[in-house]
Amino acid sequence: MLLDETPLFEPSLLQELDWSKNTAPFSPPISPSSPGEGLVLRPLCTADYNRGFFKVLSQLTQTGDVTAEQFTKKFEHMKKTGDYYVIVVEDTALRQIVATATLITEHKFIHSCSKRGRVEEVVVSDVCRGKQLGKLLVSTLTLISKKLKCYKITLECAPKNVAFYEKFGYAASDEAYMQCRFFD
Numbered sequence: 093m094l095l096d097e098t099p100l101f102e103p104s105l106l107q108e109l110d111w112s113k114n115t116a117p118f119s120p121p122i123s124p125s126s127p128g129e130g131l132v133l134r135p136l137c138t139a140d141y142n143r144g145f146f147k148v149l150s151q152l153t154q155t156g157d158v159t160a161e162q163f164t165k166k167f168e169h170m171k172k173t174g175d176y177y178v179i180v181v182e183d184t185a186l187r188q189i190v191a192t193a194t195l196i197t198e199h200k201f202i203h204s205c206s207k208r209g210r211v212e213e214v215v216v217s218d219v220c221r222g223k224q225l226g227k228l229l230v231s232t233l234t235l236i237s238k239k240l241k242c243y244k245i246t247l248e249c250a251p252k253n254v255a256f257y258e259k260f261g262y263a264a265s266d267e268a269y270m271q272c273r274f275f276d
């Protein structure tokens with residue numbers, strides 16, 4: 093199985109973000125191009141399969157035993173659609189993924205054929221929490237969605253995480269969150 097460094101989306105999207113438009117405060121200041129000593133923030137690539145990508149995701153929910161082949165197939169599908177922005181933070185000394193988050197853009201006929209953004213799978217490895225990485229990931233994806241001209245961006249989270257997302261301007265809505273779950 094060929095796992096490589098091909099990015100899921102164009103990395104220049106991250107470099108070209110206008111970080112001055114970010115609304116959450118960072119102290120000390122970090123940004124997508126300078127996420128902290130020994131860390132890089134970049135799009136997901138298939139080589140991340142062997143860098144603990146699933147280990148990080150498993151701290152959020154059940155991942156199942158995904159093979160390299162299944163992972164690559166899903167990655168290729170996501171890349172082809174151009175609507176998936178999975179970002180990762182890598183510890184370059186350990187060559188391990190320590191955080192990840194996903195933005196998905198959904199195409200609409202409404203709002204003049206606009207797009208809507210969804211934030212999913214935000215997770216920071218437990219040993220790296222409290223270093224502003226979660227804030228960096230969500231700020232980055234929120235700015236990307238704005239740059240991509242999404243008319244809104246939404247997410248679902250546990251009540252204990254509401255205060256975290258409020259930092260970026262997300263507000264609880266009156267709409268009920270409904271689901272029909274077929275399996276875990």
Ligand SMILES: CC(=O)SCCNC(=O)CCNC(=O)[C@H](O)C(C)(C)COP(=O)(O)OP(=O)(O)OC[C@H]1O[C@@H](n2cnc3c(N)ncnc32)[C@H](O)[C@@H]1OP(=O)(O)O
Nearest residue numbers: 212213214215216221222223224225226227247249255256
């Ligand atoms: C849409 C979704 O994916 S929801 C799922 C969210 N993910 C999870 O629940 C997985 C387990 N949790 C985690 O991975 C992490 O704790 C995260 C992603 C919630 C936060 O990541 P961290 O890197 O630890 O947070 P970070 O250091 O960026 O914290 C930033 C700020 O938020 C605050 N904060 C961190 N976690 C929380 C929380 N759960 N609730 C409220 N505030 C929080 C911090 O105190 C800090 O405040 P400050 O900027 O005023 O000092």
